[in-house]
Amino acid sequence: xxxxxxxxxxxxxxxxxxxxxxxxxxxGLNPQIEPGGVGFAANRRDLYRVNLWSRVASRVxxxxxxxxxxxxxxxxxxxxxxxWGRFVRPGRPCQVRVSCRTSRLNHSGRVAQTVRAAVxxxxxxQDPLPGxxxxxxxxxxxxxxxVSIDSSGExxxxxxxxxxxxxxxxxxxxxxxxxxxxxxDGTCPLxxxxxxxxxxxxxxxxxxxxxxxxxQRHFAFMDWxxxxxxxxxxxxxxxxxxxxxxxxxxxxxxxxxxxxxACKNAAAAGVDSLLRIDRGQMEDLQAPAEKGLLVxxxxxGERLGRVEQMTxxxxxxxxxCRESFAAWTVGWIAAERHFKDKMKIGCxxxxxxxxxxxxxxxxxxxxxxxxxx
Numbered sequence: 275x276x277x278x279x280x281x282x283x284x285x286x287x288x289x290x291x292x293x294x295x296x297x298x299x300x301x302g303l304n305p306q307i308e309p310g311g312v313g314f315a316a317n318r319r320d321l322y323r324v325n326l327w328s329r330v331a332s333r334v335x336x337x338x339x340x341x342x343x344x345x346x347x348x349x350x351x352x353x354x355x356x357x358w359g360r361f362v363r364p365g366r367p368c369q370v371r372v373s374c375r376t377s378r379l380n381h382s383g384r385v386a387q388t389v390r391a392a393v394x395x396x397x398x399x400q401d402p403l404p405g406x407x408x409x410x411x412x413x414x415x416x417x418x419x420x421v422s423i424d425s426s427g428e429x430x431x432x433x434x435x436x437x438x439x440x441x442x443x444x445x446x447x448x449x450x451x452x453x454x455x456x457x458x459d460g461t462c463p464l465x466x467x468x469x470x471x472x473x474x475x476x477x478x479x480x481x482x483x484x485x486x487x488x489x490q491r492h493f494a495f496m497d498w499x500x501x502x503x504x505x506x507x508x509x510x511x512x513x514x515x516x517x518x519x520x521x522x523x524x525x526x527x528x529x530x531x532x533x534x535x536a537c538k539n540a541a542a543a544g545v546d547s548l549l550r551i552d553r554g555q556m557e558d559l560q561a562p563a564e565k566g567l568l569v570x571x572x573x574x575g576e577r578l579g580r581v582e583q584m585t586x587x588x589x590x591x592x593x594x595c596r597e598s599f600a601a602w603t604v605g606w607i608a609a610e611r612h613f614k615d616k617m618k619i620g621c622x623x624x625x626x627x628x629x630x631x632x633x634x635x636x637x638x639x640x641x642x643x644x645x646x647x
Contacts, residue, residue, distance in 0.1 A: 277317040278360075283422065284324065284331040285311045289625050290451045293330050301327060318502065321425055321495065322509050326488040329450035329481070331430050335411065335422040336361065344378045344417050346388055353392035353421070361423045361498050362408050365400030368393060369407040377414045385412055389421075405497060427494035434490035435543035438535035440471045442630060444571050444607075446487070449473040452636055453481060455625055456567060456605040460484075461520040463566035465602075467556040467594065469525035472536025474569055478523050479545035486513035490543075522562055523549035557590050561599050565641055568599045574609040574632055592617035595639065604639040 284305075286294045291307045298305040298314050301323050306313045311331070316324065325334050338361070341352045362368065370389045372382035379385055389412060409424035431447035453474065458464065460482025466474045480487055489510060495501060527533050533553045540546040572591060573584055595604045596619055604619070609632060625636040 277319075280316050280318075280321055281313070281337040282316045282321060282324070282425075283308070283311055283313050283335045283337060284328060285333045285335065286331055287448065287451065287627060289627055290330045290447075293451055293454050294328060297328050297330065298324060318500070319505050319509065322493075322506055323512075325426055325430070325493050325495070326486045326509055326513060328430060329477070329487050330447050330454070332447065333424060333426045333429060336425055338421045338423055340418065340420045342417055343414075343419050346379065346384065349379060349385070349419065350388050350392055352419070353389060354396060356392075356396075356421060358393050358396045360500055362393060362397060363403060363497065363499050364397040365403040366405070366497065367402060367407045368410055370410045370412060372412045372414070374414045375416070377417045379414050379417070379419075385414065406494070408494060408497065425493065425495040427492060430488065432491065433487050433543070435476065435539050436471065436473075437542045438471060438538040440529070440532045440535050442573075443471050444473045444629065446473055446477060448627070448629065449477045449571075450481070450487070452605060452607070452625075453478055453567075453569065455636065456569065456603060456638060458567055458569075463521040463523070463563045465524045465526070465559065465562070465566065465568050465599070466570050467526050467559055467568070467591070468570045468572055469527045469536050469551065470532050470571065472525050472539050472551060474571070475523050475525035475536065475549045475551065476540055476543050476545055479540070479548040480543065482520065482523070483545065483548055485545070486510075489513050521566060524562060525549060525551045526554050526556065526559060528553065528555055556594060559594060559598060561602060564601060566599075566602050567605065568595065568602045569605045571607045571629075574607075574634065588617060592619055595619050601641055603641040606637055607634050608637050609634050 284294055291312055295305040295307050295312045298312060303314045303316060303320055338356045343349045343352055368390060370386035372385045374380045374382055389410060406427060411422045413420045431445040433446050458478060458481065464478045469475055525536055530553055533551060536551045540549060540551060572587065607629065619639050621637045621639040623635045624638050627634065
């Protein structure tokens, strides 16, 4: 029996749409960049694989339907036509999120109530099932209603390996996006001189070894009525056919708590043999090769210390970039208003985004920038 083609949409962090589209393209699909993410058509196996392999997407939705409606009776009638039984088991609790803009239906609470009533009408009343809620998303814009169902469950940056954390960690999908924006593919050495809980180093190891970021976690589609465990097993077997990373990965931190957390997380991710995590001072670092990628997420000053206390840290980092790592590509996250001039190295802004509610920038200095004597 031919599989039903699903109309899917991968939600992304603004600025990562192209990367996500390329991930989906490499899976043999035809992605289309849209506002807020990437649309694509997929069968069941494709949907599983996008959830398994996307390093930068936040969530993958299936669009159940789109229709025009201007009153609640029409909304209810249209909702009854949708194929809820393919995606929700009778008794599965549902969470409904509603967004209404410039539409006659502008009471989000009543819209959510109408959705629940329609789902219950279609599936029947059942005893509640144990487990997580199924997320349903309703977007009504200019009286046009789009109904989507979440296939991911927890946000995709939650890979399942973060068993220990330090203050102000970087989300896994942001770390992966930064590495990919900087051109990292696992073939060159990588050094993170302020590793914290090890996210850059771990994501680099996963990229370099060709390991699927979602291989350890549960997804919402696993609770759907037509979930096929044997298809998922085949997808996992695909993900095990990785390659050995070609470049050395070194993670350094002066904080013993951070080093311990990074070691635990690397072990949980199954990549502890693919990288080296050391305790030490950044200024003592020496480049392990002629060229590579130096990447880090320094403190911004807002949370982890007073701004003036960060000045010497950024000066030391700039010195490291100019001297030991002069020929390396350098990428770091910067809070523009505090540390613009502390690095004293030529750089360009390649991405602006929000990290933990703080507006920051990804800055890059290309390699082969040795200081002239």
